[in-house]
Amino acid sequence: MKKLAYLLLILVINSISVSAATYYVSYITGNDANNGTSLATPFKTITKAVSASVAGDIIYLRGETHIYSTRINISKSGTSTNRISLLAYPGDATRPILNFSSMAVNSSNRGIDMSGNYWYFKGFDIYKAGDNGMHLSGSNNIIEFCAFYENNDTGLQLDGGASNNQIINCDSYYNLDPPDEGDADGFAVKLDVGSGNSFRGCRSWQNADDGWDGLLTSATNPSTTYDSCWTFLNGYRKDMTPSLGNGNGFKTGGNNLVHNATLRNCLAVYNRKKGFDQNNNNGSMILYNNTGYKNNPNFGFGNNDPNPGYVMSFTNNVSFQGLSNNSIRSVATQTTNSWQSPFSVSTADFVSLDTSVLRSPRNADGSLPAINFMKLAQGSDLIDGGTNVGLAFNGSKPDLGYAESNYPFPVELLSFAATIKNNNVELSWKTATEFQNKGWDIERYIPGDIAWQKLGFVQGKGNSSSINNYSFTDARLVAASNIQYRLKQIDENGSFKYSNIVSVKFISTKTELLNYPNPVKNTTTAKFNLTSAANVSLMLFNSNGQMLQYIVNAHLAAGEYSYQLNTSALQTGEYFLKLMLDDMIINRSMLKL
Secondary structure (H helix, E strand, O other), X not given: OHHHHHHHHHHHHHHOOOOXXXXXXXXXXXXXXXXXOOOOOOEOOHHHHHHHOOOOOEEEXXXXXXXXXXXXXXXXXXXXXXXXXXXXXXXOOOOOEEEOOOOOOOOOOOOEEEXXXXXXXXXXXXXOOOOOOEEEOXXXXXXXXXXXXXXXXXXXXEOOOOOOOEEXXXXXXXXXXXXXXXXXXXXXXXXXXXXXXXXXXXXXXXXXXXXXXXXXXOOOOOEEEEEOOEEEOOOEOOOOOEOOOOOOOEEOOOOXXXXXXXXXXXXXXXXXXXXXXXXXXXXXXXXXXXXXXXXXXXXXXXXXXXXXOOOEEEEOOEEEOOOOOOEEOOOOEEEOOOOOOOOOOOHHHEOEOOHHXXXXXXXXXXXXXXXXXXXXXXXXXXXXXXXXXXXXXXXXXXXXXXXXXOOOOOEEEEEEEEEEEOOEEEEEEEEEEEEEEEEEEEEEEOOOOOOOEEEEEEEEEEEEOOOEEEEEEEOOOOOEEEEEEEEEEEEOOOOXXXXXXXXXXXXXXXXXXXXXXXXEOOEEEEEEEEOOOEEEEEEEEEXXXXXXXXXXXXXXXXXEEEEEEEOOOOOOEEEEEEEEEOOEEXXXXXXXX
């Protein structure tokens, strides 16, 4: 009976829902002797708040400078359903800054040494640590909207088996390690790091060594993803003098080990060395929709082939004004990149090449600033020029480069139709909106012709948000089973798009007129058939409507007729055969070569 009561007591205790606790940390007003549970009684240090917290708890940092002279160690863990959170207090106007400037420069003097799992960090800065701003060996953590700067080694470094961590909308800059300056990267995923780590919306600039470093020392075979990240001016100190470090943008691996790297929608600009760097990586390197500008070179993947079973793939990337030529192994798969036919890149392809905007303030939610740098200008052939690799895109196909354009379609065509009326073809179309619309070339194709023929031009409305109706009459009707028409819509800058094709069928019960060959050189044969007797006139006209020759003018019985026409005296151009029988007129165009 006592055992049963004991078991019931355990069940009751386990069924009690324990609410998550909230703690506050203020360097100015706090005291570690406080209970830390209110704004009025905050802790003074993060270390004390961490020691008090359990899974599901939240620690708020007040928006002030928090001064530390010793490392903050975090080894405890949350769970997959109840993370422990260390967040900027949302009620403050300024960001919390963890200032470690009183620390000595030493490899053990990291700002935060994080070996715990299932934490969520957001909204604070780490400044002037004696080594890494943050060293992360734990797993399944989220670090969002944090900044790491002027630390004495890499701003944020992942190693020691760190896996499945998400780094979101973070900045890392001005990190420099004296005296050799060869290790301080913005972000590092290196040494014996684990797999599944990802960076999204992060920026890294003016770090002494690299923007991102994936150099391995152990065969852990990790996979790392870089999504919509920017790196620029690495290999330069804060004062813009060249550092002693490497100065690459994205270094995917090294030491001939396998580090699988996927980079998509990333941007590398003005790094002292390579923008995107293989660095003896033997793993898979997949680069989709990235942009390199003014690096040396933009893409450097010429060191060695990946190991068997791994791939090197480049799709929809843009390289412009690299300080040396790209180097890419011949085994690489390359598809619709700017350096491949039919593309030719110039400054006209971009809205702006102003690099100063790259370090613009982030949006309030931490996302990257909206800038025009190297976004594609309307009319660029890089727009809709790419290959679908599964990333979101606007238009008919993906754009090339790191930023997908979203221009309004030049013309929203509501309808396009062709009908036969009074032996003419009446074309009609309707638009809902027009943007920089110069107008339309009207084109026709008749089976047997070698190319589409331009019939005329209709002026557009330029810019319009109201419904507009257009029409065009083809008075040169030809007897054929499938006469096709299309509209060539032309923008004011000369770019163009074709409409869908419409077709009509016109088989006269009396006749059909053909000529062959078409185009012609010295002679052509005009042929028609009559299903009944008729008064027939067959004439040749030039493109100005001037009659040049009567070929036949007579009353003819039913039957087939053919007449050979000598065209050797005609100049190159477009001409028309006009067949008149009783009240019907049939035209047939032909080209003289």
